[in-house]
Amino acid sequence: xxxxxxxxxxxxxxxxxxxxxxxxxxxxxxxxxxxxxxxxxxxxxxxxxxxxxxxxxxxxxxxxxxxxxxxxxxxxxxxxxxxxxxxxx
Numbered sequence: 110x111x112x113x114x115x116x117x118x119x120x121x122x123x124x125x126x127x128x129x130x131x132x133x134x135x136x137x138x139x140x141x142x143x144x145x146x147x148x149x150x151x152x153x154x155x156x157x158x159x160x161x162x163x164x165x166x167x168x169x170x171x172x173x174x175x176x177x178x179x180x181x182x183x184x185x186x187x188x189x190x191x192x193x194x195x196x197x198x
Contacts, residue, residue, distance in 0.1 A: 113144065
């Protein structure tokens, strides 16, 4: 998972949201910078199922606390087998 538009401090909130509120089993950080965060996300289904969940709840602060904390909406930029690109706008 490649994430842009989210500072590293708020990324921890998003990581917790994924683990607690979706079927994501674990998140391992690959790299982190001010511009982009890259995670290995362990998910039992296909990337497209995770994409659909993220898209459906993209602006719901009850599902994703990070949306409430940042005021930004989740936007799916690209999804292909094994990779999903997300921007917070």
